Amino acid sequence: MVGLLEYSDRAQAGVQEKRSRWWKLNDGQREVRIMPSSYLERLNETSNLIKKNNQIARRILDYSLAFYNIPFPDLLHFQSAHRSDPRPIGDHTSVIQSLKHFVRDWSTSGAHERDPTFVPILSTLETLSPGGGGDSRARQKILVPGAGLGRLAYEISALGFTTIANEYSFYMSMAHRWVLSLADHDTERIQHTYYPFTTWWSHQRESRNVLRGVTFPDAHLSSEALKRYTLLEGDFTKLFLDDRERGSYDVIVTLFFIDTARNIVEYLQNIHAVLKTGGTWINLGPLLYGTGPWVEPSLEEILQMAQRLGFELLPTDDRFGADSFNNQVSEWRGKVRGCLAGYSWDKESLSRNAYEAQFWVARKVR
Ligand SMILES: C[S@@+](CC[C@H](N)C(=O)[O-])C[C@H]1O[C@@H](n2cnc3c(N)ncnc32)[C@H](O)[C@@H]1O
Incomplete structure (x- = not known):
């Protein structure tokens, strides 16, 4: 604080x-x-x-x-x-990063980052639970580790699912809780404008760009959706070790998350362990290994590990990106897709920060 x-x-x-x-x-x-x-x-x-x-x-x-x-x-x-x-x-850097995340998660200026990544995930969830009538979606538990400021998790709960967002950074969690506390007020009155680019003077075409204001939240937050929403603060690898958590989730959604691991094998084991048998893991993100990773496996190696743990990859729709194994005789053909996904990509600037993020849907078969 x-x-x-x-x-x-x-x-x-x-x-x-x-x-x-x-x-x-x-x-x-x-x-x-x-x-x-x-x-x-x-x-x-x-x-x-x-x-x-x-x-x-x-x-x-x-x-x-x-x-x-x-x-x-x-x-x-x-x-x-x-x-x-x-x-x-x-930690000033963490404060700056958490404040900057309002752009990605809760402003129209972040829509170009959210749309290409949220659509494959939310469409897959809708396909897994079509109709959404009655309580059928609310009975399903969806876990979103590394939830940032919660926009994806919020959209999942708005679809009717019981959603557990998990976040490790305290500064992210504080901003996350605060933005959700703006729920169900009149959007006109509770919108805030701030100036997130004042610290980024590189790559600016026009001098006034650093002085731009960004208004958030861009969506009217529904307290009804938030009744199905929980933020669990702490380390994904430590919070879900309890027997009650093991095998208790229907779906895990990892967005720009798995490459944050120091030990990605532990992440994969944990994703597998918290899912019910028959449950689904939806992933979308790059492989940008962060601080001091113990191992830095390739996409192929990650998919092999997932299979060894008991996941089976499902076919994915070609609307969601180019086939990552298109030119190969591969069991993953038609299943893993790369889509251009920005992160901290300020469209007004002279830089382009984007990844060919990998999207897959895997079922826990054993
Ligand atoms: C690259 S950011 C992505 C945030 C969000 N998913 C998005 O796409 O905007 C990764 C997030 O994961 C969180 N994180 C990293 N390690 C974690 C862990 N072990 N448990 C829970 N969250 C973690 C970070 O604090 C950060 O908010």
Whole structure:
């Protein structure tokens, strides 16, 4: 929580750092005739927008303090007790990443990332449970580990399924809970605008791009859908070891998740263990192995491991991407598909951050 408390100070320090680097230019270079005055103006405007972003950070913080029943003075005490720690306790990068995720999950600016990835997943769920009348969907338990700020999990619960979102990062979880707390208010009144690009000055075509506001949430959140929705905070590999959790889920949906594993074999074992026999695993995502992975298997090796664990891959619709094994005599032909999927892909910028994310649907047969 300290990261949210200190968001403004740390973000302003970043602007100050940019300002002091601007001063490294010599007088002639800083002169208006060479360096446009817009640069310094942008720094000043960024500083103002951080004050607005801080209002969002404080809302999340206030909501979280109330939710976890932590008195504000206790947080201040904790902050001062750790002030001289060699590593700062409030992780500013995690705060920035969680705030940035509102764009991907809850704004129209993230629709180009969500649409190509959500459609294959949600369509598959609808096919698994057609009609959706009565309580049939509500009786099915869907687990979404690494749920980020919860948009996919929310859309699954809006289809009528009982949905358990799981998230490991505390900053993601706090923002996740807060955005869902905006449910069932009048969308016009509870929308917020913030300025997530103020920290990304690379790849900008137009100077004003970093000053753009993003309004969220773009969807009217239904408290009815949230009755079927739970956020479980903690490590996916630790939370579901209990006998009551083993074999208890009908579907697991992993979106941009499996490559976050340090030990992907453990992830696969866990996915298999928490599913009922006959249950379904839907995956969509890249293989961008993160911090210190113990192993970095190829797509083929992951599919082989899944089969050895007891999964059988199902045919997938060619609407959902190009066949990853099209040119091969392979048992996976027509089953695994690659679709272009962006992540933190700002359409206004000069960079393109996208993957050929792999989509598959597998049934636990044993
Ligand atoms: C690449 S992000 C994707 C988030 C979301 N699925 C999306 O597509 O926007 C991966 C997420 O998984 C979470 N995560 C990583 N390891 C985890 C673990 N062991 N248990 C639960 N969540 C984890 C991270 O905190 C992060 O929010």
